[in-house]
Amino acid sequence: MTNPPPASPPTPYGTPDEPRLAVRGEARLEVDPEIARIAVTVAVRGTDRRAALDDLTQRNAEARELIRSYGDAVEKLETGALLVTPELGRHGRGERVRRYHGRVRLTATFSDFTALGELSTRAADLDLASVEGPWWALRPDSPVHREARRQAVREAVTRAREYAEALGAELTAVVEVADEGTEHPDAWMAREASRGYGGIAAAGAEAAPALDLEPQRQTVYARVNARFLMTRPQL
Structure with a gap:
């Protein structure tokens, strides 16, 4: 009994009776942001190192207390960069410290945008404080990403x-569906990207009214490459 000949591997472009069809699918959604982030930086300066550290500790506590006073509107509060550095004098011999500088950066994530404008101005009203943001975004597990992939x-x-x-044929099977770039290691990986940035930079002693902020719409992209089999075209 003879064994049947091994099946020939499929050709990358199919056969005349069963051609392959390769296409790209794309989706672009514009949606409202789900979260917003701001960065609050408090700073100090002084000629005495211990006094500068004490002032930095106090101002950091004041900023943290202010942010936390907004309760559930703040989803997350994180401490980022901490810097304490001496400033050396320009003249004279030796390394003589002229003054000390210090700063702490806090990042707050908001889901309640009504509190965001008020906190931004109140934080900027703290001594030697600056505010950056807001940065609008979607959550990483947002259903918008899944909907973009489906579309x-x-x-x-x-x-x-x-x-x-258009060729007088019909689709018979799907061979492959892949994120754009996954077929070729050197290609640019497909992504779903959401972008959004706004800016506030302020510091001062006078009380300021709450800012009326308009959330920036987010754009989400999804791209896939797909290959199908179809019946013989009627040319």
Whole structure:
């Protein structure tokens, strides 16, 4: 009994009776942001090192207390960069410290945007404080990302079906669906990206009214490459 000959590997472009069809599916959604972040930096300076450290500790506590006073509106509070550095004199011999500088950077994440404008101005009203942001964003697990991927796949199927119909053929099977770039290691990886940036930079002694902030819409992208099999075209 003879063994049957091994099946030949599929050709990358299919066969005349069962051609392959490769398409790209894309989706672009514009949605409202889900969170916003601001950075509050408090600073000190003084000729005495211990006094500068004490002042920095106090101002950091004041900023933290202010942010935490907004309760559930603040999803997350994180301490970022901490810097304490001496400033050396420019003249004279030896390394003589002229004064000390210190700063602490706090980052707060908000889900309640109504509190964001008020906190921004109140934080900027602290002594030697600066505020950066807001940075608008979606959560990493936002359902918007999943919906963008679904729309990209549906768009790929629709496009492939239109190409097949233009050839007098029909789709018979899906061979592959892949994020753009995953087929080639050196290609740019597909991504879903959301972007958003606003800016506030302030410091002063006079009380300021709450800012009326307009959330920046977020753009989410998704791209897939898909390959299908179709019936023999009617040319």
